Amino acid sequence: MSTKNNILTFLLLLTGICLIWMETRPEFSFSLLNFRSCDCDTLTSTDVDPWFITHFNRSVEPFMSTKNNISERHFNWWKKLQYDRRNYAYYKATVEKLFQLLPSPPDEPSSGRCRTCSVVGNSGNLNDAHYGPLIDHQDLVIRINKGQTEGYEQHVGTRTTHRVMYPESASNISSNDTHIVLFPFKTKDLEWIIKATKTGLIGRQHSTKKGLVMVVNPSFMKYVHEIWLGKKGKYPSTGFMTLVLAIHLCEEVHVFGYGADSDGNWSHYWEELLNKKLRTGNHSGKHEYGIILKLAQSQKVKFYTGY
Numbered sequence: 001m002s003t004k005n006n007i008l009t010f011l012l013l014l015t016g017i018c019l020i021w022m023e024t025r026p027e028f029s030f031s032l033l034n035f036r037s038c039d040c041d042t043l044t045s046t047d048v049d050p051w052f053i054t055h056f057n058r059s060v061e062p063f064m065s066t067k068n069n070i071s072e073r074h075f076n077w078w079k080k081l082q083y084d085r086r087n088y089a090y091y092k093a094t095v096e097k098l099f100q101l102l103p104s105p106p107d108e109p110s111s112g113r114c115r116t117c118s119v120v121g122n123s124g125n126l127n128d129a130h131y132g133p134l135i136d137h138q139d140l141v142i143r144i145n146k147g148q149t150e151g152y153e154q155h156v157g158t159r160t161t162h163r164v165m166y167p168e169s170a171s172n173i174s175s176n177d178t179h180i181v182l183f184p185f186k187t188k189d190l191e192w193i194i195k196a197t198k199t200g201l202i203g204r205q206h207s208t209k210k211g212l213v214m215v216v217n218p219s220f221m222k223y224v225h226e227i228w229l230g231k232k233g234k235y236p237s238t239g240f241m242t243l244v245l246a247i248h249l250c251e252e253v254h255v256f257g258y259g260a261d262s263d264g265n266w267s268h269y270w271e272e273l274l275n276k277k278l279r280t281g282n283h284s285g286k287h288e289y290g291i292i293l294k295l296a297q298s299q300k301v302k303f304y305t306g307y
Contacts, residue, residue, distance in 0.1 A: 121257030125306030233284035
């Protein structure tokens with residue numbers, strides 16, 4: 001009996017040490033477990049809290065297509081984001097030109113399994129976080145604007161299946177299989193993607209292969225601003241809209257690189273922030289971060305706060 005008790009005590013102690021180690025070093029928890037915990041109930045369960053029910057609307061179409069052009073009312077909201085002077089008729093004509101060049105996003109049938117996402121923000125809290133293997137382990141790896149991987153692989157991973165951007169934040173896409181997810185803030189942004197699609201390259205060598213370009217629906221942006229953020233801020237940040245987009249695309253969402261760094265600055269992990277007083281501009285960064293925490297607390301996303 002004594003021997004059995006000693007063995008049990010040893011196993012419990014060993015388990016405790018492993019759990020502490022895995023909690024503090026996520027790259028080791030990845031290598032030891034090496035499986036996805038997603039059971040497809042994270043976001044699709046009908047038994048969810050009332051707050052999430054009032055915010056999440058699966059019927060909202062995330063991407064523009066020939067089937068779901070926006071109403072004039074939604075257009076008038078959208079055109080005020082960056083004071084677009086074009087009218088609704090000009091916008092509709094531009095969209096028609098766009099989808100003469102681009103295929104509409106396919107209606108994806110259920111795969112019958114859980115699809116997982118890594119949403120990788122650009123916060124300086126990713127420095128020394130060692131999340132790389134965990135990020136790369138998910139089905140979709142969504143990066144935002146100019147988020148870099150070279151030189152930061154251990155902390156942010158190497159894979160990029162989707163790159164979110166708008167023209168002013170566009171970065172060079174070297175991979176032949178990375179989807180470009182364009183957030184348009186004005187009609188000129190749609191004209192930018194038309195030009196890029198025709199020429200194949202634009203600006204600093206931005207690859208725009210037709211089948212890999214996805215344009216976010218302005219109505220989706222309005223939905224995020226009004227329903228998810230309660231109209232806080234002038235309009236949502238690209239990072240927050242990307243997070244809600246991931247909730248619509250995946251059954252399990254892992255969120256990295258959001259929020260201020262350890263010094264309270266809204267910095268990027270790959271560069272030094274010169275203006276220490278820089279905050280979040282037109283976006284309500286504090287409110288957006290609070291929503292992310294609420295999603296994590298209700299177990300709708302898995303949020304990794306960094307170091």
